Amino acid sequence: MAVKKFMYVNRKAPYGSIYALESLEVVLIGAAFDQDVSLAFIGDGVYELTKGQNTEAIGQKNFSPTYSALGDYDVNKIYVEKESLEERGLTLDDLQHLVWEDEDDDWAEKDSIRLVSRAELADVMAEQDICLSF
Amino acid sequence: MASIEVNGKQFEVDEEGYLANLNEWEPAVGEAMAAAEDQVLTDEHWDIINFLREYYEEYQIAPAVRVLTKAVGKRLGKEKGNSKYLYELFPYGPGKQACKYAGLPKPTGCV
Amino acid sequence: MTLLHTVNKSPFESNTFDTCLGYAKDGSTVLLIEDGVYAATTGTSAAEKIKNASGVTFAVLGPDLQARGLEGKLADGIKVVDYEGFVNLVAEHDSVQSWL
Structure with a gap:
């Protein structure tokens, strides 16, 4: 099977709707097919990655810890759009620190998140074979 | 139920x-x-079951077999980090069977 | 007549919050719930609008703020209430307008 470039585009805040969780599940399932996977977080999608989420009082499952497992699934290209963060008064420090371990580099921990401008992300998006939007 | x-x-x-x-x-x-299911659980089985529970506790998901294999290899030694070893322990599939014994839901994407 | 307005949509995703502000008269309260809580966070244009809306009281539902990891980002002048506080607000106002 030829390897294709897949990009999952996340645009929705978590908990208010099911999109964020559904996207994450599709990514995990899709990761089994050894494709070239990347994730983009734009608009309210950047809220999916905030650290310190605690859903105890709203009675929903807190799925934010699962983003930290993406590195294990070889999903290590996570693009976060700069403009979307800024509009929301957020910086990278407000987001979880996502890393992956490079097997070819003695399991060195490397950053998964790449902060990019809208224009840069548009270029990356244009290189994809398939974009799935959530 | x-x-x-x-x-x-x-x-x-x-x-x-x-x-x-x-x-x-x-x-x-x-x-x-x-x-x-006519299985006797040895220490080797429990290593995997405990590992799965810890993984779930941290990430809120049961890992896919590929992820489990890699992680077991890293943690318990290379000779255990392969699907042959894991399938010998859990012939119905390490993801499916070990997750069940660990009290976890079936791994995402596992049919 | 005093109204309690609730907003449950992100101000970035829909114009619900802006529409609500246009209808919130002096003496009324706007309670931000679910994805509406994003309007209550610092550094957003929504928080700026809240600051400028004198005469209107703003509150946010704590559990929804915590769920989203944004407790530390709450803008000034917004009261945090729990579920009991939500019920009290409903009781204190003459009626409730739920903007969806």
């Missing part, structure tokens, strides 16, 4: 035998589920 009885206590399970409530799990439940 179906349930199984372990040491006089009832535990709810789904139609495939997975524990309904993760927090109710205790080692005896894993033993009973294994016994029902």
Whole structure:
């Protein structure tokens, strides 16, 4: 099977709707097919990655810890759009620190998140074979 | 919903035998589920089951087999980090069977 | 007549919050719930609008703020309430307008 470039585009805040969780599940399932996977977080999608989420009082499952497992699934290209963060008064420090371990580099921990401008992300998006939007 | 009885206590399970409530799990439940499938759990089995529970606790998902294999290799040694070893321990599939005994839901994407 | 307005949509995703502000009169309260809580966080244009809306009281539902990891980002002048506080607000106002 030829390897294709897949990009999952996340645009929705978590908990208010099911999109964020559904996207994450599709990514995990899709990761089994050894494709070239990347994730983009734009608009309210950047809220999916905030650290310190605690859903105890709203009675929903807190799925934010699962983003930290993406590195294990070889999903290590996570693009976060700069403009979307800024509009929301957020910086990278407000987001979880996502890393992956490079097997070819003695399991060195490397950053998964790449902060990019809208224009840069548009270029990356244009290189994809398939974009799935959530 | 179906349930199984372990040491006089009832535990709810789904139609495939997975524990309904993760927090109710205790080692005896894993033993009973294994016994029902003619499996005896050794220390080697428990290494994997405990690993799965820790993984779930941290990431809120049961890992895919590929992820499990890699992680076991890293943690328990290269000779255990392969699917042959894991399938010998859990012939019905390490993801499926070990997750069940660990009281976890079936791994995402596992059919 | 005093109204309690609730907003449950992100101000970035829909104009619900802006529409609500246009209808919130002096003496009324706007309670931000679910994805509406994003309007209550610092550094957003929504928080700026809240600051400028004198005469209107703003509150946010704490559990929804915590769920989203944004407790530390709450803008000034917004009261945090729990579920009991939500019920009290409903009781204190003459009626409730739920903007969806």
